[in-house]
Each structure stands twice: as C-alpha cells, then as structure tokens.
Amino acid sequence: MTRPPQPPPSSPSAAPLPGSPPLSRIRVGSAPDSWGVWFPDDARQVPWQRFLDEVAAAGYEWIELGPYGYLPTDPDRLAEETGRRGLRVSAGTVFTGLHHGPEVWERTWAQVADNAALARAVGAEHLVVIPAFWRDDRTGEVLEDRELTPAQWRDLTRLTERLGREVRDRFGLRIVVHPHADTHIDGEENVARFLDATDPDLVALCLDTGHYAYCGGDSVQLIETYGERIGYLHLKQVDPRVLAEVVARGTPFGPAVARGVMCEPPSGAPALEPVLAAARRLEVDLFAIVEQDMYPCPPDRPYPIAERTRRFLRSCGV
Structure with missing residues (x-):
C-alpha cells in the first residue's frame, strides 16, 4: 500500500492553543494491539505483513513490536521490513511477575533480554513492562490474590528497580512500567504506591489512558501529580457504558475487551485533548502510541479505525 499525503505540521487543524508550547515533542505511533494482536501466533490475528502495510498506510511512522515473535525477530529483516514502509520502532513489550521474588529473576531476565536486544537493534529507546495478571485475561481464572502482601510489594519495587538498571546498563533502554487492568499496578492507589516506592532514575511510567480510566484513574491528574515519572503514553479510550457493565459484573479484562470496553476515539473516556495538553506542559519528549484493544476482531476492522x-489526533495537534 502507498501512504496517503499528510497535512503539513502547520495546518490549521494542528495549531496549538494560544499561549501553549508546541506539541512537536510528542511523537505519535500505533501498535499491533490496535490490529487485534495479543499473541505471537494466533489464527484470529492479521499476518504481520498486513499490520505493517496498514499501519504505514494509515499515516503512522512509529510502531511498537507487540508480543515477541509476532514481528520478525531477526533484526536485519525487521529493519528492512519496517524501513521500506517508512516505519520506526519506539519500544518492545514484556510481561513480568516480579512480585514473586528473586526466584523468578532468571526466568524473567531471559525473556526480557530477548525483547530488549531486538528493540535496541532496531533503534528503540524504551521497553514497556507490564505486570503479571492476577486472573487470566482469556479465561478469567483467578491465578492469585488480587492484593499484594507487604513482602510482595517490596519484591515488586526492588526487582523492578533492578530491571531498570540492568536494561539501561546492558541495552541502553529505559523501562516504562504500564499500569494495566487485572494486574497489581492498576488504579490511583496502587500506581501512587508503586511510584512512591521506586527510584525515578530507574523506573518511569507508561501511562495508558484507557487502562487507567478502566481502573478509575484520572490521567490528567496523574500527569500533573507525577509528571517527572511519565516516560511514555498509550492513547486509548473506554466506553463508559460497557465499562459500567463489566465492573458491575466483575468481568475479566479479556472478555471485557471482546464486549467492546475499549472504543474508538473520540467517542469514549478520557477525553484525549486534555491529556495531550497536560503532557505538552511537561515539555519533554514523549511517545504517544495508539492502542485500541480489540482481540479478537475481524481482519478488515482495524485499518479504517486507525485512519x-x-x-x-491531528486535529488535537499531534
């Protein structure tokens, strides 16, 4: 596919608000998640070639790697496939269960190292770290207690700091921890507890606006309170009506996504214009990666939504 012509950055729709600094330090991208990709290999997911073709045609220049093994893991091939489509990689993604303590470190590091090495090889600067789920995102099976013990919190924070140090020293990447529904780092209380207990030099936050809203958080307030910890954004919205239903019923995250709890902007919450304005006021370089959880979804659905x-987002100035 060929990419459609893009409006110049100075077009009227992209003009910042009077008296506001420009949004040029926010780089917008998308991810396999917005094409219904949750797993390295799944018959219900679009082939990786189609994802790359369509994300470029929709007007994005940055992507995340998604689940390790979905895109080619050979760095030369991945660089060639992304480069010829005009795409660059912002980050890799890993899932961790560091609250289980030092005994899981070696197993965790083995998969982190593979992801980090590939991300670094194709020019990324970040590694998105998602905590382990306390219930299965496919089946809803409860895997462990929803609340961590004080000892588990200590293991989580200390080992996350170690992860940040090791990833920085060995691969030159910055970890950004992603609060996520059905994990132990989710809403306002747990996110604040986690940030207050970790070293800002080692651990930054990937604020996912959809997940944070799903768990009752206010993204603008979080940016204004912990601005120095915001290292990365995922732009996402929830459908308030569906969210109320899944919260009332205790629906696990996977089935909630299948019911459409994550929706196409700008029809959901939170409003993204104030989030971007708050991020702009930080006056730092940030990636803002679009993610609309849609697993599973028809193969022809993602591209029109992405466009x-x-x-x-251009109308919001980014």
Missing part, C-alpha cells in the same frame, strides 16, 4: 484515529 480515523490518526485524523482525530
């Missing part, structure tokens, strides 16, 4: 979302 519309990119147009909407």
Whole structure:
C-alpha cells in the first residue's frame, strides 16, 4: 500500500492553543494491539505483513513490536521490513511477575533480554513492562490474590528497580512500567504506591489512558501529580457504558475487551485533548502510541479505525 499525503505540521487543524508550547515533542505511533494482536501466533490475528502495510498506510511512522515473535525477530529483516514502509520502532513489550521474588529473576531476565536486544537493534529507546495478571485475561481464572502482601510489594519495587538498571546498563533502554487492568499496578492507589516506592532514575511510567480510566484513574491528574515519572503514553479510550457493565459484573479484562470496553476515539473516556495538553506542559519528549484493544476482531476492522484515529489526533495537534 502507498501512504496517503499528510497535512503539513502547520495546518490549521494542528495549531496549538494560544499561549501553549508546541506539541512537536510528542511523537505519535500505533501498535499491533490496535490490529487485534495479543499473541505471537494466533489464527484470529492479521499476518504481520498486513499490520505493517496498514499501519504505514494509515499515516503512522512509529510502531511498537507487540508480543515477541509476532514481528520478525531477526533484526536485519525487521529493519528492512519496517524501513521500506517508512516505519520506526519506539519500544518492545514484556510481561513480568516480579512480585514473586528473586526466584523468578532468571526466568524473567531471559525473556526480557530477548525483547530488549531486538528493540535496541532496531533503534528503540524504551521497553514497556507490564505486570503479571492476577486472573487470566482469556479465561478469567483467578491465578492469585488480587492484593499484594507487604513482602510482595517490596519484591515488586526492588526487582523492578533492578530491571531498570540492568536494561539501561546492558541495552541502553529505559523501562516504562504500564499500569494495566487485572494486574497489581492498576488504579490511583496502587500506581501512587508503586511510584512512591521506586527510584525515578530507574523506573518511569507508561501511562495508558484507557487502562487507567478502566481502573478509575484520572490521567490528567496523574500527569500533573507525577509528571517527572511519565516516560511514555498509550492513547486509548473506554466506553463508559460497557465499562459500567463489566465492573458491575466483575468481568475479566479479556472478555471485557471482546464486549467492546475499549472504543474508538473520540467517542469514549478520557477525553484525549486534555491529556495531550497536560503532557505538552511537561515539555519533554514523549511517545504517544495508539492502542485500541480489540482481540479478537475481524481482519478488515482495524485499518479504517486507525485512519480515523490518526485524523482525530491531528486535529488535537499531534
């Protein structure tokens, strides 16, 4: 596919608000998640070639790697496939269960190292770290207690700091921890507890606006309170009506996504314009990666949504 022409950055729709600093330090991208990709290999997911073709055609220049093994893991091939489509990689993604303590470190590091090495080899600077789920995102099976003990909190924070140090020293990447529904780092209380207990030089936050809203958090307030810890953004919205239903019923995250709890901007919450304005006031370089959880979804559904979302974000000035 060929990419459609893009409006110049100075177009009226992209003009910042009077008296506001420019949004040029926010770099917008998308991810396999917005194409319904949750696993390295799944018959219900689009082939990786189609994802790359369509994300470029929709007007994005940055992508995340998604689940390790979905995109080619040979760095030369991945660089060639992304480069010829005009795409660059912002980050890799890993899942961790560091609250289980030192006994899981070696197993965790083995998969982190593979992801970090590939991300670094193709020019990324970040590694998105997602905590382990306390219930299975496919089946809803409860895997462990929803609340961590004080000892588990200590293991989580100390080992996350170690992860940040090792990833920085060995691969030159910055870890950004992603609060996520159905994990132990989710809403306002647990996110604040986690940030207050970790070293800002080693651990930054990937603020996912959809997940934070799903768990009752206010993204603008978080940016204003912990601005120095915000190292990365995922732009996402929830459908308030569906969210109320899944919260009332205790629906696990996977089935909630299948019911459409994550929706196309700008129809959901939180409003992204104030989030971007708050991020702009930080006056730092940030990636803002669009993610609309849609697993599973028809293969022809993601691309039109991606195009519309990119147009909407341009109207917000990014």
